[in-house]
Amino acid sequence: MANPAPPRERTDQPWRSEGAPPPRKMPGGWPGLILTALVVYLAANLLLSFLGGGGGPTIPYTEFSKQVTNGNVSKIYARGDTIQGELKRKAPLPDGKGDYTKFTTHRPAFADDNLWSELSRQNVTVTAEPVVTTGRGVLANLLISLAPTLVLVLLWLYIARRMGAPLGGGVLGRKPKPVEVEPGKRTTFDDVAGIEDVKGELHDIVDFLKNPQAYRRMGARMPGGVLLSGPPGTGKTLLARAVAGEAGVPFFSASASEFIEMIVGVGASRVRELFAEARRVAPAIIFIDEIDTIGQVRGGGAGLGGHDEREQTLNQILTEMDGFSGSEGVVVLAATNRADVLDPALTRPGRFDRVVQVSPPDRAGREAILKIHTRRVPLAEDVDLAQIAGATPGMTGADLANLVNEAALLAAKRKQSAVTQSDLFAALEKVQLGAERPLVMPEEDRRRTAYHESGHALLGMLQPGADPVRKVSIVPRGRALGVTLSTPDADRYAYPEAYLRGRIVGALGGMAAEHVVFDVITTGSESDLEQVTHLARGMVGRWGMSERVGRLTAIPNDPQQAYGLSAAPATLDTVEHEMRRIVDECYESACRQLRENRDRLDALARALLERETLDESEAYRVAGLTIPDESE
Ligand SMILES: Nc1ncnc2c1ncn2[C@@H]1O[C@H](COP(=O)(O)OP(=O)(O)OP(=O)(O)O)[C@@H](O)[C@H]1O
């Protein structure tokens, strides 16, 4: 089953912004903030000095001295070298441009007069308060005393605005706005291809959003959240938008990384607003992209925004979702390409309790996606999209959209009237060369994967009494490729020993096929072996299926409850030995059956390389076997 998919990296995808405005980033970060604070501060000071400039005209110190000597000064206020004051009688300004009673002057540092004794001799009032002048009114004084607060408030306003901006709303006033979509341009399921099963899973959500009353009447609780999990570019965002489009409800979109800002508490409050607004206009969809940036297991590595902020934001999302009564009509869709690192708290019932795998498309899916993206592109007669689909295994929807765009650019540059097949192939070459990761799985790997999966499938079909094979695929799915075997549920069924052996043989089928056909062992069988080990350990240590270990619990089901059940070291040795014996026997059997049925194995692998996915009936037909009758 489980060849790990080649690691996929996030790449910057220019086509990502289709439809929705790209997330706005805070320009400048801290430097910008400090700069603005400075500007605000200076502006405030300027304002104050303007308002405070009413201390009368500034006069030369000599003029002031003259008035003092004349005994014409009634009161002054001094601070440092600046003196403000009021005359008893109006006096002409030295430059002759009118009269003045109030004035400001600056005492030169070198002034060598007996100013203070002279002033007191003349009974001039020296006040501790600035002289209240008509120019500097009550307002100015108020401003002076409030200046520090004012600066802080302005700064806060600024931060709030910035933090609020990416959502189209903010901490202050402005509400988060849904992405407006014109009715004609709505994204629908017709714009999504190659992931039909996923569309099916989302269909009842569309239904619910269209008609929440009907569900409410039945007392039905809808899932509050659906987690879309899959590699980048497989259309998760597109799907979320299509669900909103199909249901005709407002679509709120946010990227989790936008919540994480430097200031603790802002993310949580933005989440609160987002949900409040969505509830107000419900039914509605909230889409949270990159949920893994805040939804990683708590206590994990600290991100840029710091721990607390990430945790608070996540907690706020969880709280909001817990608050869903289930019939409000707000559905949260979240996307991640790292479902494996998510905090289990996220997937608890009532939260993101539905996880939908979004995989890269298979060959038929790729052709359908190419059709969608060439709808508005004039195509030449010779274009064969099926052929392009065949040449692009491993590419995602986003890769294919990019491919079509490149081909169109090429055709335009060559001044053609339509895009030709050779444009498409040239674009493919260009896209492949420019890509950081290999877009298309190397042929060698595909062949090995095809045999690996065929091995699982064929042995699954050959084991008497085994579960029928439902689907074989070499399209990467999550971290694995292909057919899935489930572990036995000992609580619900009693499984006979032969069945368990069959399961082990099937699980070893991938490795055995690679061994038989290529004579190599790859890392692709890790999770197969985990499953084999789990089964064998249960058979020997828990279910009494080994004569040598006997009918006792040598290995408790739950290692936490080992007390009173821990076996002697000698017994554990025997368990290990018996596990090996069983697995070795099964491996022998797997290899033997594959050699005996080599033609069937080859046929399956060929069909997989050609079609990438085989359903139940196709798989049995290709292998020349009949589907077991399930009613037995
Ligand atoms: N299944 C698909 N059908 C049609 N177009 C697709 C499909 N998948 C992806 N695309 C195209 O690729 C674009 C990008 O896809 P989208 O942003 O939805 O991917 P994603 O899975 O959300 O990726 P990421 O993880 O990078 O956010 C879409 O706008 C669309 O043009």
Ligand SMILES: [Zn+2]
């Ligand atoms: Zn496998």
